[in-house]
Amino acid sequence: MPQKIIIDTDPGIDDAMAIHMAFADPRLEVVGLTTVFGNVTGKQATRNALCLAEMAHYPAAVAGGAETPMTREPQPPADFVHGPEGFGTLPAMRPTRMADTRNAARYLVETCAEAPGEIIICAVGPLTNLAAALALDEALTRTAARVVVMGGSAARHGNVTACAEANIWNDPHAADAVFAADWDVTMVGLDVTEKTQCIPADFEAIAAQSPVIGSFLNEATGFYFDFHEAKTGTRSCFMHDPSAIMAITDPELFGFENTPISVVCEGEEIGRTVTGAEGRRPVRVAMDVDSDVARRAFVELTGRADAVAGARRTEDGN
DSSP states (O other): EEEEEEEOOOOHHHHHHHHHHHOOOOOOOOEEEOOOSSSOOOHHHHHHHHHHHHHTOOOOOOEOOOOSSSSSSSOHHHHHHHHHSSTOOOOOOOOOOOOSOOOOHHHHHHHHHSTTTTTEEEEEEEEEHHHHHHHHHHHHHHHSSEEEEEEEOOOOSSSSSSOHHHHHOHHHHHHHHHHHHSOOOEOOOOOHHTTTOOOOOHHHHHHOTTTHHHHHEEEEEEEHHHHHHHSSSSSSSEEEHHHHHHHHOOOEHHHHEEEEEEEEETTTTOOOOOEEOOSOEEEEEEEEOOHHHHHHHHHHHHHHHHHHHHHHHHHHOO
């Protein structure tokens, strides 16, 4: 049976990469997408998630979530990384589907309660929705199978400040609540996501295999490559969010260490993830990755996206 997951997301170019990879993977059943501010505004995130699901003819529910952090002042969306509408220079798409009537926190609580122990929550944006769901019903720590977080870093390293990764930095209080809760958490942070990189030729290959979804990703990532090239001098992009999905489907590609995690919530190091916190349950932290195999797996899976979407469309008769 495919592994059921809910992807909590702020789409986002690398979110789109991860979501389409997950949609194309027969080992996964994406039950739903919950959306959060971050790479884009909360409303843009919900719109974009609906459009990604429609593009792939995927029946996942979409539930809109938090538009601001729990405590800290909201930060501007990362449009300099992902573009003004979230997908590079592409204009805003308009979905025909409607979002679930429940907010993301309630959707997470109720959906996991309906299938206790079956659903992994994969969070690839700020963790505000997860913290709100915990506050709504702490039983989520028992009904969710586990949580996989794309965020943070075991090293004192960041991508938005010298020591803070963007998802954690956007809502450090929420992240600290998630890491402090009594549930099974895996952190897939910059320690591994910056070790796996794709180049333009990878997305050209995906577009050749999947002219609809692949061409969308190829167009969107041009902007992403521009950002990374300006930052690193190399025309490549990091595999942030896809790495979190792969930690579910292909954990053997990663090396993990167990350590409690806390988050700095104030001051100059706000958003930093700190290892070795006392009195907390250990978090499984990805420290190493077979980056060549991970990159090839992403290209192969996403290259099938159109074929898988077409088969779904035929089955549904739409």
